[in-house]
Amino acid sequence: AQSVAQPEDQVNVAEGNPLTVKCTYSVSGNPYLFWYVQYPNRGLQFLLKYITGDNLVKGSYGFEAEFNKSQTSFHLKKPSALVSDSALYFCAVGKEYGQNFVFGPGTRLSVLP
């Protein structure tokens, strides 16, 4: 069965600084990896995915993530944080030919002006 860890409940960063939200996963076979963002009182919004190809994946709103197979990680990054990036971020993992997938517990990102 798949599992996802987001080791930080909360990440604080100053506006304009780079941000990283961490995700590690466990899955047998090839992973399908996703990042979603949730704003208050809204549903999750898809940011980016890794299925195959380049390890560096670019997504919406200037976010990117790096797939690292040896470390089983898929950390979310952005070079310069905005106050409007403050939200709850979820990592999710599925697998090739699988139907099920798992969401991580979420990391709350606060970008301070």
Add this chain to the structure above:
Amino acid sequence: DTAVSQTPKYLVTQMGNDKSIKCEQNLGHDTMYWYKQDSKKFLKIMFSYNNKELIINETVPNRFSPKSPDKAHLNLHINSLELGDSAVYFCASSPYVNQPQHFGDGTRLSIL
């Protein structure tokens, strides 16, 4: 034009009642999902349908019964509501399994 819409947005009811939540997607997707998000924001998949067929049925009490009358709709009926059912329920859809999902804005269920 909302892609994934859920009704109602808020549902306040008493223990023991039966209630339904409706979900519709206008994206032409084949796969639809129901999730439960608890007060700590943990998100857990409950059910998934692909082309009206049930493909994921997680460990959910029998009181919860999904129904997909067609590919664009996935409704959730809950019998004999309990205090622990209080949560936000999200509907989502994707083109097919293992693809990015589009979420509705949730139904906040409160049991008195």
